[in-house]
Amino acid sequence: MKRLIFFAIAALSVTTILSNIASADTTREDALDYRISVMTVLRGHIGAASKIVRGLVADDGYLAAHAEGIAAAATELSRIFPEGSDVGESESLPLIWEEPEAFADAISKSKEAATAFVTATQSGDRAAIGKAFRNLGGSCRGCHDQYRVKN
Amino acid sequence: MINIASKINYEKILGAVLLMTAFSVFADQETIKRGAYLTYAAGCITCHTEQSDDAMSLTGGRAMKTPFGMFYTPNITPDNETGIGAWSDDDFIRALQHGVSPTGTHYFPSFPYASYTGIARQDLLAIKAYLFSLAPVNKEVGKHDLAWFIPSGLAAWGWKALNFKPGRFQPDSTKGESWNRGAYLVRHLGHCGECHTARNVIGALRREAELGGSNFGGETVPNITPHPVDGIGRWSENDIEYFLEIGMSPDGDFTGSSMADVIDDNTSHLTRKDRLAIAAYLKSIPEFQSSSQ
Numbered sequence: 540m541k542r543l544i545f546f547a548i549a550a551l552s553v554t555t556i557l558s559n560i561a562s563a564d565t566t567r568e569d570a571l572d573y574r575i576s577v578m579t580v581l582r583g584h585i586g587a588a589s590k591i592v593r594g595l596v597a598d599d600g601y602l603a604a605h606a607e608g609i610a611a612a613a614t615e616l617s618r619i620f621p622e623g624s625d626v627g628e629s630e631s632l633p634l635i636w637e638e639p640e641a642f643a644d645a646i647s648k649s650k651e652a653a654t655a656f657v658t659a660t661q662s663g664d665r666a667a668i669g670k671a672f673r674n675l676g677g678s679c680r681g682c683h684d685q686y687r688v689k690n
Numbered sequence: 691m692i693n694i695a696s697k698i699n700y701e702k703i704l705g706a707v708l709l710m711t712a713f714s715v716f717a718d719q720e721t722i723k724r725g726a727y728l729t730y731a732a733g734c735i736t737c738h739t740e741q742s743d744d745a746m747s748l749t750g751g752r753a754m755k756t757p758f759g760m761f762y763t764p765n766i767t768p769d770n771e772t773g774i775g776a777w778s779d780d781d782f783i784r785a786l787q788h789g790v791s792p793t794g795t796h797y798f799p800s801f802p803y804a805s806y807t808g809i810a811r812q813d814l815l816a817i818k819a820y821l822f823s824l825a826p827v828n829k830e831v832g833k834h835d836l837a838w839f840i841p842s843g844l845a846a847w848g849w850k851a852l853n854f855k856p857g858r859f860q861p862d863s864t865k866g867e868s869w870n871r872g873a874y875l876v877r878h879l880g881h882c883g884e885c886h887t888a889r890n891v892i893g894a895l896r897r898e899a900e901l902g903g904s905n906f907g908g909e910t911v912p913n914i915t916p917h918p919v920d921g922i923g924r925w926s927e928n929d930i931e932y933f934l935e936i937g938m939s940p941d942g943d944f945t946g947s948s949m950a951d952v953i954d955d956n957t958s959h960l961t962r963k964d965r966l967a968i969a970a971y972l973k974s975i976p977e978f979q980s981s982s983q
Contacts, residue, residue, distance in 0.1 A: 586942025593932065676936045676944050680953075683946020689909040690947065 559621035570624035574631075577615050584608040585679075588656075592672045602668070606653075606660040609675070613653035616646045630688045642686065649678040718819070725820025728813050730959040731879045732806070734821075736951050737763050748824065749773075751831040754800050755907040758893060759836035761800040769826035782818045783811060788856050789846075796846040798834070799853070799893060805881035808859035808874070853894040865974075868963075872971025875964060876901075880956065885911045885948070902978030909947055913980050916973055920980035930969035931962065 560573055588605040590596040620642070625631045635642050652675040659671035729735065740751045750765035768775035774782070781792040789796060789803035797803060806814075836845075859878050861870040876882045887895045888904040903913035903920070915921040922930065929940045934957035937945045945953070957965060 582942040584942070585938070585944075586940065589932070589938055589942065593928070595928070673936050676938055679944035680937045680946055680950045683944055684950040685946070687946045 559618045561621045565621075567624050567626045570619075570621050571626055571629050574619040574624065575628075577612055577619050581609060581612045584612065585675075588672065592668055603657070603660045606657045610650075610653040610657050613650045616649060617643065630690075632686050632688060635686050645678075645682045645685065649675070649682060652678040721816050721819045722823045723820075725816035725818070725823075727959070728817050728879065729820050730956050731875060731964070732809070732817060733880060733952060733956045734766065734817070735955040738766050739955070741951075746827055746829070748821070749827045749829045749831075751829070753832075756800060756893070757837070758798070758800075758840055759834060761798065761834045762832040763801075765827065765829050765831055766821060767824055767827040767829075768822045769828050772828050772830050773826055774821065775826055777818075779815055779818065783814055786814050787811075787858075789850060789854065795843055796850055798843075798846045799849060802881040802884045804854055804895070805878050805884055807854075807856045808878035810858060813879075849892065849894075852892070868967045868970050869974060871964065872967035872969070875960075875968050876971050880968070882914070886914050899978055901972070901975060903980055907948070911947075913978055914972055915975055915978040917977040917979055921977060922972070923977065927966060927969035927973055930972060931965040934958070934960070934965045934968060935962075 559570075561570060584605045587596075588602060588609065591598050591602040591605070620631060620635055622636050625633065625635075652671070656668075656671040656675050659667045662668075735747055737752055737754070738748045738750050739745050740749070741753075745751075746767075748766050750763045752763045754761040754763065765773045767773040770776050777785075777792055784790050785792070785797070786803055786806045786809065788807065789799075789801065791797060836842075859874050862873070865873075883895055883901055885906045886901045886903060887897075888899045888902060890896055901914045904911045913921040916923040918924055925933070925940055933939055933945075934953065936958070937950055937953045939945065944950075957968075960968075
């Protein structure tokens, strides 16, 4: 049974690592543009959420909406880095494709942190929200530190 | 009679000695605690720790790529053989305020003593007390790999003769307490300019371009003067404080450059008051237009 679970998990992770946005019609540039768009969506939601988290802008129920936006875009992280898409303006480092398991781990940390942030916003507890947002930021920073060009 | 009197005296003396010992232990603990905070503020951990997840803190070995060669930071744990365990207080002060090692050799400016020279003696001794409270780690690090045109350690002496002026930070009485604290943190302890200020051909910081951005170790280091386009003029003091705490710029991006290490090992450990002081200072310096470089 243990073996079976192990193989099931292993098979699942391989699929997760390999699944990506590319279809027969996708050019490398399309893949890059798509990635930049998804990252811009993430950055927009995070920037907006931070203003509410810091108490600089009224919540009015929108923090939860931004948190869900972040979590939704974060689920795409594992599919927006197809191999060969480090073209043109890409800021992705080759390390992403050299160590796919480590990269997949880093991505799942971000996904978990995004889900935890959604849960925190639903609780309405400001301290918990602040903590979850910091954790989320830490996961972004961790990945950018390792896998994004330094500039 | 005499016996009783002397007994009382002994008790009094013993009590006084115990009290003094307790007080000095307490004072030592306070100094170590202050030193730990200052060790973060001075960014010691960032450079004196290797860049791997299982690296031992402060044991050195981090490679610093410069146009003058590859420098390896030393082990600064109190190990007698490979660290700084044999250093006296004055050795430590001379190294940090004057760039001279206990054996009398001159350090290359990859060690930011040109900034550290402004740090007060009592702050440096608190840092030393903290470092000496840590477990010594016996670890040898690699020798500097100097570029061919750097003849020897003598070059460090020449560089200092041309570019280095020792001297403590002098508060500006026309400015407030927060500004002065920020100036001390930015210019001296935090030594922000060592990366954020461009250097001339012989590697001296260009004072007229203070914090105007540079290229360092293959990274583009941003302009952090209040210039509205090239710098961070649009950031509020709160934005700067928040960035120094969690690494997010106001547009929602999280930094992943060397600054991520600085945030992890330095600015996120500071008090909010100190981070706001840094912000107040940064907002007060002259705007620098990057295209004028």
